[in-house]
Amino acid sequence: MRLGMIAAIIIVLLGAKLRVGNAFPLSGDQNVLPPGTELNEEALDKPRELFRSEALGGAKSYLVNLGDLAFNSNLILGGPARRAGMSCGTCHVNGAGNGKLYIPGMSTRPGNFDTTGPLFNPKAHNNARDPVRIPSLRGARFLAPYGNDGRIASLRDFVRNVVVNEFDGPEPSPAILDAIVAYIEDIDFLPNLNLTAGGRLGARANDAQRRGEALFFKPFPHNPELSCAACHIPSSGFVDHRQHSVGSGGLFKTPTLINANFNTPYFHDGRYDTYDQVVGHFDRTFELGLLSQDRADLVAYLQATGDGLMPYERDGVTAQLKEINDFASVLDAAIPAQNNDVIALAVHTISGELRDLVEQFPGVKDTTVEGGVAERLAARTALKNLVLMVRLIGVDAAAGRYDGAAAEYQNYRKLTFAAVPIVVKKAQPWSLFNPAVHKAHFDELRKLLQSAQKLP
Amino acid sequence: MNLTHPCRSPAARRPRSVSRWASVLTIAVLWAALCGMKPGLAATLDDGAEQYRSHLIADVDRTLASVRALASRAAAGDLAGAKQAWIEARVGWERSEVFTSAFVPELDRDIDAWPNGVIGFHAIEAKLFGANRTDFENEANGLVRNLSELSARVRSTPLTPQGLLDGIVRLAYELGESKVDGGESRVSGTSLNDMRNNVDGIELAWRTIFAATAESRDRQVDVGMRRSIEELKAMVDVGELRRVDPDRLRIATEELVLKLQNAAPLLDLKKPTLEADAR
Numbered sequence: 001m002r003l004g005m006i007a008a009i010i011i012v013l014l015g016a017k018l019r020v021g022n023a024f025p026l027s028g029d030q031n032v033l034p035p036g037t038e039l040n041e042e043a044l045d046k047p048r049e050l051f052r053s054e055a056l057g058g059a060k061s062y063l064v065n066l067g068d069l070a071f072n073s074n075l076i077l078g079g080p081a082r083r084a085g086m087s088c089g090t091c092h093v094n095g096a097g098n099g100k101l102y103i104p105g106m107s108t109r110p111g112n113f114d115t116t117g118p119l120f121n122p123k124a125h126n127n128a129r130d131p132v133r134i135p136s137l138r139g140a141r142f143l144a145p146y147g148n149d150g151r152i153a154s155l156r157d158f159v160r161n162v163v164v165n166e167f168d169g170p171e172p173s174p175a176i177l178d179a180i181v182a183y184i185e186d187i188d189f190l191p192n193l194n195l196t197a198g199g200r201l202g203a204r205a206n207d208a209q210r211r212g213e214a215l216f217f218k219p220f221p222h223n224p225e226l227s228c229a230a231c232h233i234p235s236s237g238f239v240d241h242r243q244h245s246v247g248s249g250g251l252f253k254t255p256t257l258i259n260a261n262f263n264t265p266y267f268h269d270g271r272y273d274t275y276d277q278v279v280g281h282f283d284r285t286f287e288l289g290l291l292s293q294d295r296a297d298l299v300a301y302l303q304a305t306g307d308g309l310m311p312y313e314r315d316g317v318t319a320q321l322k323e324i325n326d327f328a329s330v331l332d333a334a335i336p337a338q339n340n341d342v343i344a345l346a347v348h349t350i351s352g353e354l355r356d357l358v359e360q361f362p363g364v365k366d367t368t369v370e371g372g373v374a375e376r377l378a379a380r381t382a383l384k385n386l387v388l389m390v391r392l393i394g395v396d397a398a399a400g401r402y403d404g405a406a407a408e409y410q411n412y413r414k415l416t417f418a419a420v421p422i423v424v425k426k427a428q429p430w431s432l433f434n435p436a437v438h439k440a441h442f443d444e445l446r447k448l449l450q451s452a453q454k455l456p
Numbered sequence: 457m458n459l460t461h462p463c464r465s466p467a468a469r470r471p472r473s474v475s476r477w478a479s480v481l482t483i484a485v486l487w488a489a490l491c492g493m494k495p496g497l498a499a500t501l502d503d504g505a506e507q508y509r510s511h512l513i514a515d516v517d518r519t520l521a522s523v524r525a526l527a528s529r530a531a532a533g534d535l536a537g538a539k540q541a542w543i544e545a546r547v548g549w550e551r552s553e554v555f556t557s558a559f560v561p562e563l564d565r566d567i568d569a570w571p572n573g574v575i576g577f578h579a580i581e582a583k584l585f586g587a588n589r590t591d592f593e594n595e596a597n598g599l600v601r602n603l604s605e606l607s608a609r610v611r612s613t614p615l616t617p618q619g620l621l622d623g624i625v626r627l628a629y630e631l632g633e634s635k636v637d638g639g640e641s642r643v644s645g646t647s648l649n650d651m652r653n654n655v656d657g658i659e660l661a662w663r664t665i666f667a668a669t670a671e672s673r674d675r676q677v678d679v680g681m682r683r684s685i686e687e688l689k690a691m692v693d694v695g696e697l698r699r700v701d702p703d704r705l706r707i708a709t710e711e712l713v714l715k716l717q718n719a720a721p722l723l724d725l726k727k728p729t730l731e732a733d734a735r
Contacts, residue, residue, distance in 0.1 A: 026636070026637050026638065027637065027638060027642060027643075028637055028639065028643075028645070028647070028697075029638065029642075029645060030638050030639070030642065030645045030647060030648070030696060030697040030698060031636055031637060031638045031642075031697065031698060032636070033636070074703070075703070082703070083698070083701070083702060084636055085634060348703065348707075351710065352706070355633065355634070355706075359633075364561050364565050364732065365564060365565045365568055365569055366569075367565060367572050367575070368571065368572075377731040377732060378731075380730070380731050381729060381730050381731040384629060384730040384731070385730065387629075387710065388710060388713060388717070388730075391707070391710040391711065391714060392714060395714065441571070444571045444573065445571035447573045448571045448573040448578065448579070448582050449582070449643075451573050451582045451586065451587060452581070452582035452583070452585065452586020452587060452643040453586050453587045454586055
């Protein structure tokens with residue numbers, strides 16, 4: 001038991017240490033997205049995605065994998081988002097949020113985004129600058145209603161609204177909508193060792209956290225029917241499934257506090273960066289009369305409730321290939337079923353992911369990387385060959401040659417089972433997954449763009 | 457009677473008189489056909505490669521002349537003239553990438569390094585277009601040196617059809633890469649020009665080196681290839697980079713690569729590889 005606890009603490013510490021910010025803005029002014037756009041796609045540490053089905057010892061279903069695939073495909077969206085290669089996963093990285101995403105004209109700060117702004121769907125433009133925080137989708141199955149104002153009861157309807165209205169996408173098929181919902185509902189909260197099953201602090205809590213918990217349950221002095229816990233109900237995922245006015249300019253649904261340490265910024269529009277600012281807001285709005293010690297205790301409590309086990313994981317070959325293999329698994333069913341819509345979606349998305357993976361292994365024109373030329377070129381070749389194999393599956397299927405598509409898919413599976421991972425992992429030390437190589441590459445790019453006065 | 461197989465009898469191909477030479481040549485051609493060889497094929501592709509060399513030399517020399525002009529205009533403080541020279545220099549350079557990526561990767565790196573703020577086209581681009589500066593004498597001189605070396609190498613390097621087919625395939629694949637960040641020439645805003653010149657380079661190499669042989673063996677292969685190249689040309693024939701449909705472009709380039717790989721056996725070549733040292 002003690003060993004398990006020590007291991008858990010080490011994992012938490014590792015998770016915290018792993019987090020590295022590597023934001024790099026788009027610098028060209030000829031691209032679809034405005035210059036200065038920050039999608040945070042170069043980050044070395046990605047939010048850890050935990051699936052309920054896998055946590056229970058099973059495997060993700062076809063539907064969940066299809067939903068994951070669609071969620072990470074730009075084909076689901078339309079207009080500029082699609083052309084810019086964005087997907088649901090751009091904002092909700094691995095089903096979590098993206099606190100660094102910033103699009104000039106659409107964001108007022110990193111981590112928020114105007115879903116009714118002019119860029120992505122002019123028809124949805126409401127002529128107001130009203131960005132909303134990008135929420136994490138962890139545990140979304142417990143968190144209805146949906147939208148920051150809780151205006152939509154069904155997750156399925158909410159997803160459709162985002163795709164069609166906010167991002168100008170084509171009407172998704174019922175099967176794709178079901179799949180995306182299945183995927184989102186499979187994303188679990190990260191375990192929190194500080195909390196019991198009923199959402200109360202466990203044995204690990206310190207005095208400050210316990211004092212904070214007591215304050216959390218304490219009725220507000222001028223509104224005794226209210227307390228923090230009255231809306232953020234600990235036994236109910238820290239939500240009450242209702243909308244409230246908390247002095248922030250409207251009615252907004254109660255957000256969960258679970259794993260909230262990793263969901264900055266806070267409030268519906270992301271106006272606050274820290275728990276202390278949030279507590280200060282409630283103190284002012286509801287005249288709580290908190291002492292500085294009370295505020296510190298509440299912050300300590302929120303940090304305990306908002307924690308999560310190993311929130312980030314280092315991106316690398318293993319994680320990337322696993323995701324791509326999970327995506328490819330939909331072809332197990334789609335090719336025999338001659339489902340060309342799913343095959344086309346899979347081919348497009350997988351080949352795109354593979355192309356992105358190729359670029360993690362700098363080619364010979366990248367002078368910032370020393371050594372490993374043969375390994376890098378071998379990795380690039382292996383991955384590019386996979387791109388072409390996947391494309392061939394698509395070509396065969398589109399022409400009705402399903403036997404050919406199936407045979408090519410079997411070849412793809414064989415290669416991705418062992419041969420390609422070996423070659424690609426061998427090159428990883430000289431890839432952008434290596435923090436030193438990553439730094440050298442982006443430092444040089446930054447220097448170049450600074451000399452072009454494109455970056456400060 | 458000498459029963460030595462004609463293919464293994466070099467003496468048979470060394471006649472002492474013209475009439476004897478002609479008759480032996482005829483016999484040799486027939487024997488060669490019987491041996492499964494395809495007389496004229498290698499010569500056709502090799503001829504095509506040499507024809508391509510003349511275009512390549514013209515492109516590289518034009519690039520070198522433009523970079524020399526770039527250096528002199530920059531030295532004179534002529535910002536607009538220097539920018540124009542840089543843009544003109546890129547035309548021949550991007551067209552010749554079929555050759556550079558496959559035959560001289562080290563020069564390719566030094567001339568077109570990315571990202572690199574010290575050497576090559578893009579170091580100059582950053583200062584010239586980003587900061588409106590012309591103080592890049594060292595960078596321009598370095599580029600002139602490397603392009604001079606390239607100019608010599610395009611004249612002396614044996615141009616193998618295999619290497620050139622590899623080069624076309626690599627360039628076609630690269631063309632489909634994401635330009636969501638503005639592409640390689642993002643500071644000057646000329647990535648779309650790069651793409652158009654890449655397609656021109658692919659078309660030039662295919663038509664000059666491979667089209668005739670492909671057409672003579674399977675007309676549909678050449679027709680399909682030309683159609684794919686025309687499709688690519690139409691895709692990049694738009695007013696600005698943001699109007700290029702990246703998804704369609706990616707599909708089209710990958711399908712072109714597949715077609716080129718499928719065409720290789722028809723041309724008696726190996727399947728083209730996608731990176732320089734991969735074979």
